[in-house]
Amino acid sequence: xxxxxxxxxxxxxxxxxxxxxxxxxxxxxxxxxxxxxxxxxxxxxxxxxxxxxxxxxxxxxxxxxxxxxxxxxxxxxxxxxxxxxxxxxxxxxxxxxxxxxxxxxxxxxxxxxxxxxxxxxxxxxxxxxxxxxxxxxxxxxxxxxxxxxxxxxxxxxxxxxxxxxxxxxxxxxxxxxxxxxxxxxxxxxxxxxxxxxxxxxxxxxxxxxxxxxxxxxxxxxxxxxxxxxxxxxxxxxxxxxxxxxxxxxxxxxxxxxxxxxxxxxxxxxxxxxxxxxxxxxxxxxxxxxxxx
Numbered sequence: 001x002x003x004x005x006x007x008x009x010x011x012x013x014x015x016x017x018x019x020x021x022x023x024x025x026x027x028x029x030x031x032x033x034x035x036x037x038x039x040x041x042x043x044x045x046x047x048x049x050x051x052x053x054x055x056x057x058x059x060x061x062x063x064x065x066x067x068x069x070x071x072x073x074x075x076x077x078x079x080x081x082x083x084x085x086x087x088x089x090x091x092x093x094x095x096x097x098x099x100x101x102x103x104x105x106x107x108x109x110x111x112x113x114x115x116x117x118x119x120x121x122x123x124x125x126x127x128x129x130x131x132x133x134x135x136x137x138x139x140x141x142x143x144x145x146x147x148x149x150x151x152x153x154x155x156x157x158x159x160x161x162x163x164x165x166x167x168x169x170x171x172x173x174x175x176x177x178x179x180x181x182x183x184x185x186x187x188x189x190x191x192x193x194x195x196x197x198x199x200x201x202x203x204x205x206x207x208x209x210x211x212x213x214x215x216x217x218x219x220x221x222x223x224x225x226x227x228x229x230x231x232x233x234x235x236x237x238x239x240x241x242x243x244x245x246x247x248x249x250x251x252x253x254x255x256x257x258x259x260x261x262x263x264x265x266x267x268x269x270x271x272x273x274x275x276x277x278x279x280x281x282x283x284x285x286x287x288x289x290x291x292x
Contacts, residue, residue, distance in 0.1 A: 003090075004066075004080040005159035011064030015078045020045040020091075023065070023073040025052045027265075029125060030084035031072045032258045033224040037088040037217055039254040042097040053138075055145045063153035068164050082157070085115050088217050100217040107211050111218050114210070118221045121196060123171065124189035125228055127181050132232040132283055134265075135272050136180035146172045183281075187290045190283065193229055194292060197239050200226075204241040223249050227259055233273060233283035 009015065022038070022045050024031035038045055050056045050071060057069045066073040066082050074081040074090070081087050092100040102108055130139045141149075150169050156162055175181065200222060203210055210218045226246050230236055236243045249255050261269075276282045280289075 002081060002083045002086045002158060004082065004157060007159055008067055008154045008156050009065060009080055010154060011061055014065055014075050014080065017075050018077055021048055021075040022046070023048045023050050023062070023071065023075075025050055025057075025071045027261065028052065028071040029129075029224045029228050030070070030122075033220050034072045034074075034084045034087055035258045036220050036224070036255055037100060038091065039258070040098060040215075040220065041091060041095060041100060043091060043095050055141065055148075058141075058145055058149040058152070060148075060152050063149070067153035067155070067157055067162065068168065069149055069153065070168070083119075085119055085217070085221060088220070092217065100220070102211055102213050102216060104213065107213060111211065111216065114218055115221055117196065117199075118225060121192060121225065123167075124192045125225060126171070127185045127189040128193075128229060128232050128234075128283065130175065131181040131186055132273055132276060133269055135268075138268075140176055140180070141172050143173075143176060146176070183286065186283070186286050187292070190234070190287050190290075190292055193234065194238075197226070197242055201239040201242045204245050209245070219245075219249065223255065224259075231269075235284055235287070 006015065014021075020043060022034065024035065024047070026049065050062060052071060056062060057066075057071065063069050065075070065080060068082060070082065072084055072087060074087045076090075076094070081090050089101060102111060130136070133139070146169060149172075150165070153165070155165075157164070200210070206212075209215050210222060223246060226242065227250070230243075230246065273282065277285060
């Protein structure tokens with residue numbers, strides 16, 4: 001689990017905070033899965049909403065808390081934890097309530113590998129999100145904002161030199177240079193999700209949930225990914241077991257509440273996807289043209 005060292009934290013006031021504090025953004029998929037997990041666990045927490053659309057996560061103050069500038073970030077009694085899956089695991093181990101992580105060794109091993117797989121697809125989720133959720137003008141970050149992001153925050157995570165921010169900076173620089181997400185990035189990401197969803201389909205042919213023992217943090221993590229990609233136009237009919245599982249969890253109030261977008265965003269997103277399809281560049285059109 002990624003817990004920051006005191007030397008990583010420049011906004012030192014948080015070291016004196018008591019209780020459970022979550023920095024998050026409404027539309028961030030990683031924030032959404034963390035909030036769903038907290039609801040399932042039944043923990044009480046204090047909300048600190050960070051508007052990443054207006055680059056609040058790139059400020060000196062926030063970068064002094066999380067040197068990667070990413071959502072979500074947890075502060076618990078002065079300790080700072082980052083990365084959504086690690087935050088969920090920490091809270092599950094620390095607080096009473098329904099267990100979200102298994103005790104069976106075989107399930108633990110499977111879950112660890114599958115959670116890493118889900119986390120490794122983060123840039124693929126981002127690529128499709130930034131191509132199809134909203135117009136590119138609403139998704140790019142100005143070069144001056146990226147400059148601030150690159151300059152602020154510690155260069156370490158957990159007291160060790162960290163290379164993650166460099167990956168983030170490279171993503172934003174390339175997106176600006178290319179004026180958005182390229183066709184190649186779309187096809188590569190779609191191919192990765194076809195493989196991933198195929199693996200989930202096989203698993204759900206054997207179990208009601210991704211673990212035989214029942215609903216877990218693994219379901220929450222993968223469900224958020226499936227939710228996001230589905231909303232971007234990914235074909236749902238290829239994986240009937242997966243999307244039956246998806247619909248079942250979407251019917252839960254604690255899941256649906258955390259992913260409900262503002263009505264105005266729904267309309268903008270629909271219009272943007274319609275414009276992509278009118279150009280022959282919708283997600284399913286791109287996949288068909290690539291033979292996927």
